[in-house]
């Protein structure tokens with residue numbers, strides 16, 4: 001939520017900041033703004049996207065070799081120009097950009113008003129910049145010290161960057177609960193919400209920790225201290241990311257590119273872990289916790305959104321193969337409902353971004369109660385990856401489309417490996433079945449590739465249903481989470497109301513919705529609870545619902561019942577989610593494009609949900 005980028009060095013800041021903002025736009029796109037500093041401190045901002053800001057800046061003075069920029073996902077105050085970042089302090093000598101929420105902003109705001117400060121915006125952020133000015137004026141301290149004192153009064157989450165007119169060579173950055181990375185080049189520094197804005201300039205990065213303040217000075221060394229005034233030595237790491245990974249590479253949208261990357265990303269998520277030649281699975285990141293997992297009384301999976309759907313598949317897999325009880329929890333509910341957690345529990349937190357605020361809070365809760373907490377994350381060095389005791393990276397590569405696609409299949413692939421590893425160690429599946437599944441898993445990327453070749457047919461179906469207002473997605477067993485994920489994909493990018501439901505539950509309510517205008521997507525693959533799903537299809541057909549079915553290659557029964565069908569290759573029942581999800585991603589994508597929706601940046605959404 002909200003993207004931040006800043007630069008100081010010998011180059012013009014403007015092109016670096018704008019390119020950075022475009023890369024970070026997936027984090028929010030309600031408004032955008034920029035601050036440049038040379039003799040003067042100038043702020044330009046407007047409602048809308050980064051391209052609107054670029055247009056707005058034509059003919060304006062955009063010179064300067066130090067600056068910062070922001071793209072906003074609104075929390076406090078509607079998305080308009082006044083509420084856009086950067087925000088100035090009252091004397092217009094200090095400017096701030098912020099990602100996060102200042103929870104005690106109304107108390108601070110009242111106090112500052114009493115001290116004569118006037119507020120122009122409705123944001124929580126403006127409070128912080130006035131507070132910094134107040135401290136600088138009254139306590140006669142330099143800007144970095146004023147920021148430190150101010151942050152001690154703040155309750156909430158923040159990643160901030162501050163520029164001050166009287167400190168024309170200095171960037172102050174700080175974080176708590178919202179991500180921030182610093183890139184170190186030759187005589188230049190970059191600050192950003194993630195590494196995408198700095199990838200072509202440097203591969204030396206420092207991931208800031210909570211409650212750290214970075215003091216970045218032109219031509220000087222980076223200094224980091226805590227808000228309690230303790231010096232920290234910056235831990236410089238090598239960035240593992242390439243420019244290719246974050247560009248569209250000839251596709252119309254990032255989402256489409258990421259859907260098409262899945263044969264590669266699923267393979268990468270298993271590389272060095274699925275050893276077909278030796279017939280074993282290894283997961284280095286959790287090696288030290290294997291015994292803990294094997295002896296766990298219970299595994300709690302916690303996640304949000306699409307990652308929660310992957311968690312549901314994971315729950316089925318772990319119980320099915322490794323016979324360990326699993327509970328799958330929405331992080332946002334789990335953290336507030338006083339759950340019973342013991343030291344014998346293992347919590348698995350799943351997150352693409354590794355920054356989701358509710359999942360982070362669930363992790364902290366689990367740790368406080370003594371549980372072992374492991375992560376399954378995509379973004380290397382993310383907050384969740386660092387907050388957990390151990391974990392497994394999904395290695396899907398950067399996911400930029402706001403709707404999650406390749407991250408989901410990589411999460412499911414990793415959860416499959418984990419379940420197989422535990423099952424093998426516990427001896428809960430016969431060796432022959434274990435080997436059979438390994439071979440089937442190894443063949444998944446090639447089968448995904450075959451499904452992607454059917455895009456033409458999927459596009460034709462999309463064209464028929466692009467104007468519907470409602471839809472239902474039904475599946476049973478391993479295909480129930482697939483139905484939920486298919487429905488989520490459609491609603492979030494095309495704004496068509498879609499409900500995912502367990503197929504058999506339909507007759508307990510949703511069946512009332514079915515008439516000749518209701519498309520019903522059945523995930524009706526042949527393995528698993530097949531015959532019962534056929535009965536459910538008959539029930540919909542009897543009420544004139546339109547049936548789109550995902551079927552196993554060669555299936556004749558469902559094909560005859562369905563109005564439209566998409567065939568996917570056969571595989572083991574437990575692996576079907578890795579295949580059945582793909583045509584549903586494409587179906588949503590084509591429908592959204594045909595409806596003229598912005599698939600990479602759907603309205604009201606942001607990629608990384610760093611607020612509650």
Ligand code: F6R
Nearest residue numbers: 305306307351352353356403404
């Ligand atoms: C949907 C989607 C979201 C995320 C959710 C969790 O396409 O992307 O539902 O899955 O916000 O995000 P992460 O996985 O980053 O914790």
